[in-house]
Amino acid sequence: MPRALWVTAAGEVALLDAPLPPRADGQLRLRMLASGISRGTERLVLHHRVPESQYAVMRAPLQLGDFGGPVAYGYCGVAMVEEGALSGRRVFVLAPHQEALVAPAHFCTPLPDALPTHRAVLGANMETALNIMWDARPLAGERALVIGAGVVGLLAAFLLARFPGVQVTVVDPDASRAAIARALGADFRAPAEAPADQELIIHASATEAGLNLALSRAGFEARLIEASWFGAARPALPLGEAFHQKRLQIISTQVGSVSPAMRGRRTHGERMALALDLLRDDRLDGLLEPPIAFADLPRHYAALLERPALCPLVTYPETTA
Template sequence: MKRLSLYFSGPEEVEVREEKIEPPRGDSVLVENEFSAISSGTEMLFYLGRIEEDTIIDKGIGGLEKKFDYPFKYGYSSVGKVKEVGKEVSEEWKNKLVFSFHPHESRFITKTDNLIPIPSGIESEEAVFLPSIETAINLLMDGRPLIGENVLMMGQGIIGLLTTSLLNEMPLSSIVTSDRHQLRREMSEEMGAELSIKAEKNEEEFYLDDGLPDSGADLTYEITGNSDTLERAIRLTGLEGRIVIGSWYGDINSEIKLGTQFHRKRLKLISSQVSRINPEYSGRWDKERRLDLAWEYVRNMDLRKLITHEFSLKEAKKAYNLIEKDRRKILQAVFKY
């Protein structure tokens, strides 16, 4: 039996390899992938090689718990069906639609502990959004938006759009967003933003004239992946406001002024990362409960409209090049097997 596997072989270099795999044995199963989602944030940092030395690729995904070094497989949003099972696995797993935090490849052998059965009524294309929605939920839990607050969202990629949608369900005074790309801004307003502004050097005047009160935002999310945006977030956030940083900047260095604006306004900078739940919630929340909530949003949101591009795995180079060079036209790209 053979499979196609995607390898990151160097900065801005990917290759698809044909590999031989054995049938599942013992407590293992064979999953044939249907879709896997490409992350335009973290995954693109790995594609570009913009990762600090000695970084563990991903501590939460089996097979990726190793230091960043080429070549390696990557990806963490795969949806497929169980086609074969080992002798120690119940036949009930056969043909079950499952999600896995697994790299991009056409089929793979794994244990059922690494699979999440997809609830009925959810299609394969929708299920690939599970990690992104889980991340958006975590951003809300870390930011703790309050009734009547003015919220600023900087960055409307997939994570930003989904976070905007979740915020729209809350009784806030306003949700103002920004992004460089028109397609994202239009989708942002469709998903609940009161106003979405083109991100540019003088964007502050637009925020204060048309969107935010003169006192600034109560809560700001920085999800652009651009470390320079953090300084603008500091200027636009009001007295004793919170700034939640959902971006991973990789090895990119940036000078950020933590002077008068930051100091006198007593701002709070909050790092948000989905692999951990805020310890303050640990008595009531765990990974399983957060995933259950994420599935509810997967079921109830119109997610397929966010998929703008589908590629075969053999078109991987074309896919990553498009995401890197021309994000104006793209929201979510997926591999279809």
């Protein structure tokens, strides 16, 4: 019987059975090849820090169980279709860390042939970064600051660097992120060296300090795109001082809804297909941590979520690149 990684209690995980239902019309039977760990969100789930008011909103499409009780959570899976309309194709699927599953076909997006399986686990993160771009609406020649060199922040910097004349600076206290930021086309600075008078700021550090830094470095009429999710935390913000004089904007962005800039013109499926296509760049392999076998995941899971890793990669038996 296939297994999944279950959060059995706050801070505790185990590999438990995840029985497969019979496959119905319009569904696919999938064998997992690889999955990625989304450290920020999965850390909140592991420690039962998802606010009850957000249980429905934060529920993953193919989540098993419920928040507050045993739950198998995740949304960064790459699988082989073994039965169904896309049989023999690799797909990205918004599924937990589990060996096999049955999923509606509309939750599965075929991978471009040239996209390696392991890099494709970044699909959900790239979809988030793409939605951030649609909410941010970068302009040619802008000075852009990305605060937080996690996976989403670095992917946002990667996309911003493709806009003509945009000067992108990534800010993070972890100097080890400098090389990957520069490889993706951005400058890198420590927080104390973050440049001022920035016209577009993407905040992706999920810290109060990072959000305050973003406000302090904003130029006149700057747009601050809040891409972090704080869970139940309530960061304090200096909304006095120069906030009003500078006419600053704080704009929330969240991948659950297609950005208003493209809503009605792109579906969720089209957005994911574009995100996967944007991953066809070998430099993005630098966002992946060394692989961990699914069977060993319970021993490493909590530590992975706490240390400053990028995207931990989980591999499954018979994984192919």
